[in-house]
Amino acid sequence: MSIHALHAKTGVPAVRDTSSPRFRIAAARRMLYRAGLDSQIGGHVSLRVPGEDAFWVTPFQYFDETLPEHVSKVGFDLKVIEPATLPASPGINFHASVMMARPDVNCVIHTHTRNISTLATTRQKFGVYYVYGSMFADLVTEFVDDPSMTPDKEGVAIAAALGQNKVVLMPHHGSVHVGETLEFTTIETMVFDLACEYQLAAMAVGGQPMDSSAARSYREAYYKYGFREQMWQANFRRLQRSDPDLFAAAGAA
Secondary structure (H helix, E strand, O other), X not given: OOHHHHHHHHOOOOOXXXXXXXXHHHHHHHHHHHOOOOEOEOOEEEEEOOOOOEEEEOEOOOHHHOOHHHXXXXXXXXXXXXXXXXXXXXXXXXXXXXXXXXXOOOEEEEEOOHHHHHHXXXXXXOOOOOHHHHHHOOOEEEOOOOOOOOHHHHHHHHHHHHOOOOEEEEOOOEEEEEEOOHHHHHHHHHHHHHHHHHHHHHHHOOOOOOOHHHHHHHHHHHHHOXXXXXXXXXXXXXXXXXXXXXXXXXXXX
């Protein structure tokens, strides 16, 4: 079934704007996939709706197949406000919990990537073994899954474990990343996965982490000189070449 036929059948409006929340979320998912952060059909990307107790969020699907019309608008009470052509993932309670606990957080990304998930199983503290990892120095914590928890209690527990940090590692599972914008959080998730890859390799050969004061200095420099903005723009340009179906769906091909 074509995109246009699907919209006609479901009544979901087509997205024709590359600056729209739905398009940007789809672009973020594809960037993550292209950077090797495949999470199979699990994992979610959400973005707060300004001025509302609601967020945009993605369904069960591979990251590289996400289109704007797959993104739903869901309230903090987890009721669907604006449906999409695919239903929102059922495991999104903690997105609402985190956004309610952290007014400064506008984006939440959950992944099951190989490097992050592998490091999480070691129960080792995240260290800055690679210069990009400096963006997360002293901002990574841990949450251990508890199958006995109901989804609502789990969401509150994840938000509590996160505290004022940027990343929650989840042993034998994956990670949760938060940030002030979708663009920054996407890039930071990509960079964090790379930093985890370097840490795993460095630990295997006896490598030592960077000094904490040096790490903080590097982090300030990355923020000052717009590293995250430039990385998003570079990945967006690459996406225009690699994912023409995404831009065709937005009428921007």
